[in-house]
Amino acid sequence: MRRFVADLSRKLTPERRKNLVTCVLQHRTCSLFSSFQSQSSVVIPIRFLNTASVDPSMASDYSGSPVTLDTINIKVLNCEYAVRGEIVTLAQKLEQELKENPGSRSFDEILYCNIGNPQSLGQQPITFFREVLALCDHPTILDRAETQGLFSADSIERAFQILDQIPGRATGAYSHSQGIKGLRDTIASGIEARDGYPADPNDIFLTDGASPAVHMMMQLLIRSEKDGILCPIPQYPLYSASITLHGGTLVPYYLDEATGWGLEISELKNQLEAAKSKGISIRALVVINPGNPTGQVLSESNQKEIVEFCKKEKLVLLADEVYQENIYVPDKQFHSFKKVSRTMGYGEKDISLVSFQSVSKGYHGECGKRGGYMEVTGFSPDIREQIYKVASVNLCSNISGQILASLVMSPPKVGDESYESYFAEKDAILSSLAKRAKTLEAALNSLEGVTCNRAEGAMYLFPRIELPKKAIEAAKSANKAPDAFYAARLLDATGIVVVPGSGFRQVPGTWHFRCTILPQEDRIPAIVTRLTEFHKGFMDEFRD
Amino acid sequence: MRRFVADLSRKLTPERRKNLVTCVLQHRTCSLFSSFQSQSSVVIPIRFLNTASVDPSMASDYSGSPVTLDTINIKVLNCEYAVRGEIVTLAQKLEQELKENPGSRSFDEILYCNIGNPQSLGQQPITFFREVLALCDHPTILDRAETQGLFSADSIERAFQILDQIPGRATGAYSHSQGIKGLRDTIASGIEARDGYPADPNDIFLTDGASPAVHMMMQLLIRSEKDGILCPIPQYPLYSASITLHGGTLVPYYLDEATGWGLEISELKNQLEAAKSKGISIRALVVINPGNPTGQVLSESNQKEIVEFCKKEKLVLLADEVYQENIYVPDKQFHSFKKVSRTMGYGEKDISLVSFQSVSKGYHGECGKRGGYMEVTGFSPDIREQIYKVASVNLCSNISGQILASLVMSPPKVGDESYESYFAEKDAILSSLAKRAKTLEAALNSLEGVTCNRAEGAMYLFPRIELPKKAIEAAKSANKAPDAFYAARLLDATGIVVVPGSGFRQVPGTWHFRCTILPQEDRIPAIVTRLTEFHKGFMDEFRD
Incomplete structure (x- = not known):
């Protein structure tokens, strides 16, 4: 353990060092992790990506600075976010190296499989969506003859409709803090069409992606480290980061890898009781469906149990449903938690539920638009006022993202001019993703010591690797978690960037990595070859 | 005092009620406000805007809800944000009334002068900026012949340049957490051209407007209520809201209204010492230049004193410079704090300085783009890593906003095809704003009991009103701060929305309101007439 916190610890005063250790210990107690896992929550900040211009050796020159590691908010210090952590720094360095010395490696590019960022890997945006966005950005061309030649008729019509919903047609004005009312109407209709149950536009809060929405709810719920949020393990590190930043406690519940990352109510109950016995009051349950990084899609009956559990235990159900369009297997379907709870007869006042949706995922993958x-x-109205107030402090989310969110929930319909091309683009992306998921899953499962559940949905595979003891020893010597060691070696040998499982947390003593299914289809065979060759070599090198 | 907190207090458990009172008392102690001012920090949440669909009378039906006012984060409860507070709720109701019963009032529209939102009041976007944004949104039209007819040649060229700076030309991909490197290069060059001193693209963190950037710094700096942030009074309520949400203490320094909202170093020193003696450790000084809501532009010599003060007291200088383009008087000029500190011979390691800039202000006023x-x-590099990490948790800011920020810092130059029209648009907006500021200032100064400093910059006037005792009594009976009472009456009589000075804080016993200078020029005479008539009537009604 000392080895792992040494780097950071050396930079801190004795008192701060004590605090840091206290945090590690508290964390271990609360989250029931092994010391290995706990340490990683402290380690990652140390080796987090350096901004490019500054040389760490110059740190001492800032000795007169008003802000030091000893005097910043310790919640910031303790926060980690592995998806953009050390592995990305290594990748960026390697990319620079390849630029300066082309041919210096056996590969000629870095393949970023660390993050669900489809367009960065060549996925093209949906044409209709971009047409509407461009027209809303520059509405003066709407009446020009040339525009008819450049844009589809229904994108022009939709842009007019949207502009009519915006007071003064001002796409450059701050909107209502929850987002433009007309767009919320459209989104509510989209939800109704999806679920078959009413949706209220006044329940919609448009945000710059799902992340700020999650932060907003954590900010509302968390009063101190005595407030716990039940999170799946493995989890998307936004949740651990946000809980840490807001000073709460992540209470883990483990997904069962053996049953395809199954979510057992008994596990929820056990963890809830264990936390309670330590004086932690559980405020909310986070469910990610389809799962990230685990890719499972919950069954409706399982969802019903979850709703029942939240109702009984008086928990807010925080439903991360950003992958709702990303389903790849015929035997699974997405059901929103709102639909499920309404099906059970629970109405507005029976269950506190927040559903998060994003334009970054789905078949559109418009990550850069932050909608x-x-x-x-x-x-209650009292609490709604408070959420509204917090939203107001940031004025509003970006209007292009708002427009895009409305388009995603209301795409072209049969009969619209764009419908066929829209559908073709969407279908090509989703069916290709399904193929890629299957190919990569099969390839991973063929590797020695690797088992990988299928990606029923979302954008990731999360294979488990049985690492030889020698590899684990080598990782310790290199001051890395074993899966981080594996990922670094994989990157160095192949240019493929994956995120070590320790960044998502995992059952102690197990090792994984998260790999997106996003590289374009024609790149998959090469990836499989490179990955397979690397893995063989790695196992040969470290076999016990 | 009881009257003011009664509404909220009634909804809380005895213990929570005690916490709330403790907060009020602490706040009073720390910020040296009169009880009236302190109360307003508690009052506003109660009467904050209701989301439209929920009827407050239904609150009791949510008695089984896991989240109540008694169990949410008290920092959220204590936070206030007046710019979108009660007055906006009243305005929205009135707007609805006018829609349903046209002609029911002596005015036929609501004039939102409460917020710096130029395009909501008819200001048109800068054509060049929107052309580039539209082309980056839908790059497939860049090569089409029709595009030449619709867009200027330099906007097409600029779009190509920008796309080349984006890896894979993917405007729909998450970028580097600090923003696209090429755009940061452009911004750094723009800063260099402005200041005459080097700027490093790696020092730039692109954000969804200035607000998230301010939050990020507050999150980094504030550890507990023992950490103080020196803020001007009057201040833009983002600062008080953010400090409250992050659990710190706002330590006020008063601007001197008599000397055109002068910033006296002696006042900074006194407040710093007073706070220190109460065990508050001051971490940073917020300076808003040009001032919001006060509109003053600091002199370079004053800025030098401020830099010296921060250096001596080891404070981070948080420089809100979002109105840097909005200067309306020939005898004043904007100087960035970075330029001023470099002029003084202070380099990178001598002063910790954060400068905030936004696409929402300036002559462009692109609020909805959130750039x-x-x-x-x-x-130090250690701290930079931590800032980077926090930025990473939200992945990146929206790409359209990033592009716009680069355009704002690098607009068309002499010789570019768009230059003339760009300059004409910019000049028309800025010179009209200067005219409007002058007309409104003169009108306000002609009113009985009203004095108004000139708006040297920014977008606001902040007149002081000497309210008759009878009006103050009437306000108390109506459970409102006196300036909130005045603003509500003004709205009811004229449809003009202004923000009560109490939302920005002010010297105890003085009353103000903030009014933007943003209504289009042809509306100003009518506003002056309506305001003047109302004020006369108000004074006649309440004259002592």
Whole structure:
């Protein structure tokens, strides 16, 4: 353990060092992790990506600075976010090296499989969506003859409709803090069409992607480290980061890898009781469906149990449903938690539920647009006012993202001029993703010591690797978690960037990595070859 | 006092009620406000805007809800944000009334002078900026012949340049957490051209407007209520809201209204010492230049004193410079704090300085695009890593906003095809704003009991009103701060929305309101007439 915190610890005063250790210990107690896992929550900040211009050796010159590691908010210090952590720094360095010395490696590019960022890997945007966005950005061309030649008729019509929904047609004005009312109407209709149950535009809070929405709810719920949020393990590190930044406690519940990352209510109950016995009051349950990084899609009956559990235990259900369009297997279907709870007969006042949606995922993958919304149901008007107030402090989310969120929830329909091309683009992306998921899953499962559940949905595979003891020893010597060691070696040998499982947390003593299914289809065979060759070599090198 | 907190207090458990009172008392102690001012920090949440669909009378039906006012984060409860507070709720109701019963009032529209949102009041976007944005949104039209007819040649060229700076030309991909490197290069060059001193693209963090950047710095700096941030009074309520949300203490320094909202170093020193003697450790000084809501532009010599003060007291200088383009008087000029400190011979390691910039202000006023950046200088690599990490948790800011921030810092130049029209648009907006500021200032100064400093910059006037005792009594009976009472009456009589001075804080016993200078020029005479008539009537009604 000392080895792992040594780097950071050396930079801190004795008192701060004590605090840091206390945090590690508290964390271990609360989250029931092995010391290995706990340490990683402290380690990652140390080796987090350096901004490019500054040389760490110059740190001492800032000795007169008003802000040091000893005097910043310790919640910031303790926060980690592995998806953009050390492995990305290594990748960026390697990319620079390849630029300066082409041919210096056996590969000629870096393949970023660390993050669900489809367009960075060549996925093209949906034409209709971009047409509408461009027209809303520059509405003066709407009446020009040339525009008819450049844009589809229904994109022009849709842009007019949207502009009519914006007071003064001002796409450059701050909107209502929850987002433009007309766009919220459209989104609510989209939710109704999806679920078959009413949706209220006043329940919609448009946000710059799902992340700020999650932060907003954590900010509302967390009062101190005595407030716990039940999170799946493995989890998307936004949740651990946000809980840490807001000073709460992540209470883990483990997904069962053996049953395809199954979510057992008994596990929820056990963890809830264990936390309670330590004086932690559980405020909310996070469910990610389809799962990230685990890719499972919950069954409706399982969802019903979860709703029942939240109702009984008086928990807010925080439903991360950003991958709702990303389903790849015929035997699974997405059901929103709102639909499921309404099906059970629970209405607005029976269950507190927040559903997060994003334009970054789905078949569109418009990550750079930073659009999304949360649908907030089952909160009293008093609490709604408070959520509205927090939203107001940031004025509003970006209007292009708002427009895109409305388009995603209301794409072209049969009969619209764009419908066929829209559908063809969407279908090509989704069916290709399904193929890529299958190919990569099969390739991973063929590797020695690797088992990989299928990606029923989302954008990731999360294979488990049985690492030889020698590899684990080598990782320790290199001051890395074993899966981080594996990922670094994989990157160095192949240019493929994956995120070590320790960044998502995992059952102690197990090792994984997360790999997106996003590289374009024609690149998959080469990836499989490179990965397979690397893995063989790695195992040969470290076999016990 | 009881009357003011009664509404909220009634909804809380005895213990929570005690916490709330403790907060009020602490706040009073720390910020040296009169009880009236302190109360307003508690009052506003109660009467904050209701989301439209929920009927407050239904609150009791949510008695089984896991989240109540008694169990949410009290920092959220204590936070206030007046710019979108009660007055906007009243305005929205009135707007609805006018829609349903046209002609029911002596005015036929609501004039939102409460917020710096130029395009909501008819200001048109800068054509060149929108052309580039539209082309980057839908790059497939760049090669089409029709595009030449619709867009200027230099906007097409600029779009190509920008796309070349984006890896894979993917405007729909997450970028580097600090923003696209090429755009940061452009912004750094723009800063260099402005200041005459080098700027480093790696010091730039692109953000969704200035607000998230301010939050990020507050999150980094504030550890507990023992950490103080020196803020001007009056201040833009983002600062008080953010400090409250992050659990710190706002330590006020008063601007001197008598000397055109002068910033006296002696006042800074006194407040710093007073706070220190109460065990508050001051971490940073916020300076808003040009001032919001006060409109003053600091002199270079004053800025030098401020830099010296921060250096001596080891404070981070948080420079809100979002109105840097909005200067309306020939005898004043904007100087960035970075330029001023470099002029003084202070380099990177001598002063910790964060400069906030936004695309929402200036002559462009692109509020809805949510673009902005902070330039972070004088922090050690260790701390820079932490800022980067926090930025990473939200992945990146929206790409359209990033592009716009680069355009704002690098607009068309002499010789470019768009230059003339760009310059004409910009000049028309800025010179009209200067005219409007002058007309409104003169009108306000002609009113009985009203004095108004000139708006040297920014977008606001902040007149002081000497309210008759009878009006103050009437306000108390109506459970409102006196300036909130005045603003509500003004709205009711004229449809003009202004923000009560109490939302920005002010010297105890003085009353103000903030009014933007943003209504289009042809509306100003009518506003002056309506305001003048109302004020006369108000004074006649309440004259002592």
